């Protein structure tokens with residue numbers, strides 16, 4: 114899994130079109146969204162994550178919360194983003210992994226937003242620009258690590 118973490122003044126998105134055959138069903142109001150004072154996690158779920166989805170979900174949640182505490186962000190935003198890797202997991206696995214990360218962050222008491230899965234979207238973001246405002250993380254299951 115590859116994550117790009119951007120501490121932002123705001124993130125806003127607008128759904129433009131379907132990008133896969135069966136995108137996540139969304140309501141009219143979910144076609145646009147905005148969140149202010151937010152740590153945005155752009156996430157590409159990778160093929161290697163299919164070896165142990167449970168483990169990568171847990172690790173991703175912990176990594177996002179660790180950065181949220183460092184930058185003092187109370188709002189989080191999970192953004193499915195298929196552009197951080199050339200070894201993507203299939204959409205069905207990716208959608209479930211992203212859903213579990215979103216739910217797990219909410220369960221830990223954060224105010225969490227998400228962008229819909231499986232669409233082309235326009236988005237605007239305002240990065241805060243401080244030294245910890247732009248971070249990346251790579252997460253792999255233990256068994257996938259080469260000795």
Ligand SMILES: Nc1ncnc2c1ncn2[C@@H]1O[C@H](CO)[C@@H](NC(=O)[C@@H](N)CO)[C@H]1O
Nearest residue numbers: 132157158193194195201202207230231233
């Ligand atoms: N392995 C994966 N990890 C994360 N997201 C993934 C994915 N496979 C499919 N998606 C979702 O389907 C859209 C088309 O690839 C993706 N859309 C996007 O990435 C938008 N930024 C528009 O390009 C995304 O919603």
